[in-house]
Amino acid sequence: MELIKALCKVKLSLNQESVANVCEELADVEVMLNQMKLIFPGATCELKRKVEKLEVKLITKKCNLCGENPVSSMLKINEKLIGVCEKCCKKEVDKEQRKYKKTEVKQDGH
Ligand SMILES: [Zn+2]
Numbered sequence: 001m002e003l004i005k006a007l008c009k010v011k012l013s014l015n016q017e018s019v020a021n022v023c024e025e026l027a028d029v030e031v032m033l034n035q036m037k038l039i040f041p042g043a044t045c046e047l048k049r050k051v052e053k054l055e056v057k058l059i060t061k062k063c064n065l066c067g068e069n070p071v072s073s074m075l076k077i078n079e080k081l082i083g084v085c086e087k088c089c090k091k092e093v094d095k096e097q098r099k100y101k102k103t104e105v106k107q108d109g110h
Helices: 002-012 016-039 042-060 086-109
Strands: 071-076 080-084
Touching: 002 016, 002 042, 016 042, 071 086
Parallel strands: none
Antiparallel strands: 071 080
């Protein structure tokens, strides 16, 4: 639940601190998940099956933005989660950062 809070913060302002916060919370969740997997061994098999399915999807899919490179990550654009290549992912993140900078400047102008 701390992870959700951290993700909301990233959505509000994308910066080094908010991203670092998400990474930290992700690590916490991962530790917790690993503990849960020890308690429920069946979950590991289910997870493996799902990850394999997802990997096949990611490998066979082409980037939704340029249509050239294979999908390397998922990106949320206009509230939709789409698969993008590494190049486009970087481009979009840059765009987002610029957008946030713009709104910050606007707020300062008031
Ligand atoms: Zn692309």
